[in-house]
Amino acid sequence: MLDAIIKAYNEAVFETDKAAAFAVVNAALADGMKAEEIVFKVVIPAVEEMMSNITKDPDANLAQHFMTAQIAAEVTEKMLLKFEHPPEIIGRVVIGTARGDLHSLGKRIVMGCLKALMVDVTDLGVNVPAEKFVDEAIARDAQVIAVSAMMVHTATGDGGARRVRQILQERGLEKRFKLVVGGAPYRFDNELYKTVGADGWASDGVNAGRIIIDLIKEVKGEVMPS
């Protein structure tokens, strides 16, 4: 039965059909499947499957990324209310768009995936000053600071990730927090993330989840840096 549920759920997500995805989940619950099983055996593997599919599929598109993240986040949120015990959180992330940038789509996709992957995410919003990224990361005991930027000047300028890195250096916080970036300019220049002082980047919002989880584990000392 589990295989059939996984297959039906994955198909619904791939077709960006939220109603169909929820129908699969609701039917599984009605058949006695536990919320924990739905999240850990259906939703999270589906996000991981989607990461792989999107990378391979030349027709993968922004709408698909968006819906994958939204469906996963919404299903997870609903299932968490039914959990017998609160789930273990993998880590914490603060995320926002760089100073001067109001583009929020990429950030929202990343947030959706992270929530489904059991990462606690704090949304700092758009047009976020570099100081706020660091202050909020400290206040929330995050492991990763994620800075989204859709324009060249907000990606490379002194008010964005570059400044966050500078503050981390000045305050001696570089071992405590990892810095990731994302957004259109990084897709054109795959080495740009290094120029702005980031520890990582992802070409799309869905794969950002994987990069961020790796960095969380690195900060926590669960894996050695490569």
Next chain:
Amino acid sequence: MTPLEILVAAVTGTPASRIPIFCNLLDQGARELGMSQQAYYANGEHVAAGQLKMRERYGQDNVWSLFYVGKEAELLGCNEILFSEDGPPNVGDFVIKTYDDIAKLEVPDDLTAHPAWTETAKCLKILTDEVGATHPVCAYLTASTTLPALLMGMDKWMELLLTGPADVRDELLRKCSDFYQKEVAAYRTAGANVLVYSTPFGSTSFVGMKRFKEFSMPWMQRDLAPGGVGSIVYYCGMAPFNNVIQQVLDELKIGVYYISPLADLAEAKAIIGTRGLTCGVIDDISLIDWTPQQTAAEVKRMCEIGMVGEHFLFGTGVMPLDVPEANIKAMLATAFEYGKYTGGSS
């Protein structure tokens, strides 16, 4: 031949000495005039002066009447633009915050009477008077399927498009399409002769092929039907769209395609052939870090691919402010050198 005649020759495939060469310099105009972005964009005379001075300095064929993309949002009620000295102005406050705001959204009956149009009109008047008879004067128009992103933010628009109520979505699209129709008529009347139709949802990088056919195409048809596709350039931001060119040619009959730097230029040229104009667009983000030699090599490579069979234009995206002047000069010098048709075009 004038640059405008060279452009027309490239579109129609008639003989010309060289390819058209476009370089889209916008925010650089403020630097050119030694003023802040906000002061520069507050006055259409500044923008026109900046465009004319930059054309004089670099020698590209085209000038722009575009201030910044958020100008369209201002015509629809946006009162806050976020200016920066490092890059383009941004919409600072979205007109649509809730679905109820969609019902309240009003498309002005006469766009040209709107205060936000005044400076654009001033700019266009100067540009058309000065160079309109000889040079391409470009205007930027956002498609109905993309304009909502400027009015409510891309994530909220995606949410409405993909999961929201269809009647609300369609009401917004109808208003945006009506706006486009009025806007394109206003630009044509004011003398713009290259109309860049910005339609990122016309790329399957944004929506899948099914949604492209069932959603993007019908709305593009609605946008373009009353005014036609004369002088229209199909542009999807920097998103690739080679896989839909055939359909756009067949169904929309658009004749000019501004190809993504991420797409295979040779493939695009092969699809379009002599049925339209293929615009090869340099990756102007990489242009920030390339050397002038790397820049020249890339321009040469693009010309070698694109000029076969003529019907080719060399162009840029919206050049970031960080692109060094040496690279702009190297790019244009190489385009003029390798963009020549020896002995005139055949």
